[in-house]
Amino acid sequence: MPRRSFAAVATAGFLLSSCFTAMAGETPPPLRPDQSAFVDLYRELVETDTSQATGDCTLAANRMLARLRKAGFGAGQADIFVPDGHPKDGGLVARLDGTDAKAPAMLLVDHIDVVAARREDWPRDPYTLVEADGYFIGRGVIDDKALSAIWVDSLIRLKAEGFRPRRTIKIALTCGEESGEAVNGVKWLLENRRDAVAAGVAFNEGGYGMTDADGKPRALYLAVGEKHSQTFLIEARNPGGHSSRPRADNAIYDLSQALLRIRDLAFPIRMTDANRTYFDRMGNVVGGEMGAKMQRLAQGKADAATIAAVTAHPVYNATLRTTCVATTLEGGHAVNALPQRARAHIQCRLFPGDSVAETERLLRDAIGDARVELSRVGEAGVVAVPPPLDPAIVEPAEAVARELFPGLPLIPTLLTAGTDGRYLSAAGIPTYGIPGILLDADGNGAHGVDERIRVRSVMEGRDYLHALIKRYAR
Structure with missing residues (x-):
């Protein structure tokens, strides 16, 4: 089945208006209210410097907490954690309680810290979200604040929808993945707040989609294990x-x-x-x-x-x-x-x-x-334990892909790099790198100058992941 045409996707509201050029005399379709809210959240997260040298993860976490509070998440449902002696290495934990106390929770985890970006190396302020030529540009737009923003945004959307998950949905946004000098938030939570991340399964960065050199989608990748x-x-x-x-x-x-x-x-x-x-x-x-x-x-x-x-x-x-x-x-x-x-x-x-x-x-x-x-x-430290190639994980991801990315195959893969998922998997929580956001063939400048991601990729990935969360939560 062919992918939807550009016009059909735009009509469905998956694209920001600046992601395409309107035909003569046409007015680009406006953003849906939920898309506008998401871009505002995403912008705030990207524009909060969370690099180890000059940034503050705790500040970013507090800004996301304020959005959850406004959405109706009270104390105990969304909170900040700050490791002792490391006031800028804090993070956020939140939850949407399920209806079945016996069903193991699902954890949405991601790091909000970024690799440092020097202003003199960039043609623009790296900590200002810029939208140009169909791309979001700025430090962390893909590694890894798009996913972090989607996790928070999805929890807010689920609350607004009145969605009642069967299993509890937990979120953990943490610091310390990109720098050994910061306290690793996932490791800290497992040692000090195990209740906040205890789950039957976790979904993390590491999965993605891939396009060819011309931007044509090729596949969605589900990371099953990492080196x-x-x-x-x-x-x-x-x-x-x-x-x-x-x-x-x-x-x-x-x-x-x-x-x-x-x-x-x-x-x-x-x-x-x-x-x-x-x-x-x-x-x-x-x-x-x-x-x-x-x-x-x-x-x-x-x-x-x-x-x-x-x-x-x-x-x-x-x-x-x-x-x-x-x-x-x-x-x-x-x-x-x-x-x-x-x-x-x-x-x-x-x-x-x-x-x-x-x-x-x-x-x-x-x-x-x-x-x-x-x-x-040094020593390798915690070694990741590969999760099983479980149909209960693969089949829902395939089903949502058929709906939102028709014709695009979902492919399990071994992540050749490493993530914070190694701490979770070693602690007995099977952790998968979740797909949804399509990357360019050149790697999108992650960790480099002009880090970027297609606006279309973020918006389509947001809808894919939101739909997938609901399937897993049921």
């Missing part, structure tokens, strides 16, 4: 000497050889229900020879050449196995001296179930040089 990271330091040392008397044993050369061996290290491929489904369904989306190879891999029929072709794609490769890559490099101390030290950081993203110890062993075996030292930088 966890472990950083290693690799270092070569040498007595050094005068650069006029070079020798073959050289710390930079030794390190370089070790890094090339790590580059060539291929970790074992791991197949799960989630990535089998991913490669089978993505094969249909990709099509052609590559699509057929992806489906053979999903069916367990791939030969070495097929595996090599699929894993040559960085995203597909990362979806199938643990990966390790050099991210920093440092060596030598003077231009006229042989290097006494050379070092690099290796960032590994571990496939669910792979251990740090086994990953370290494989790295040591690949390096194969006693002159090169390998050590861990």
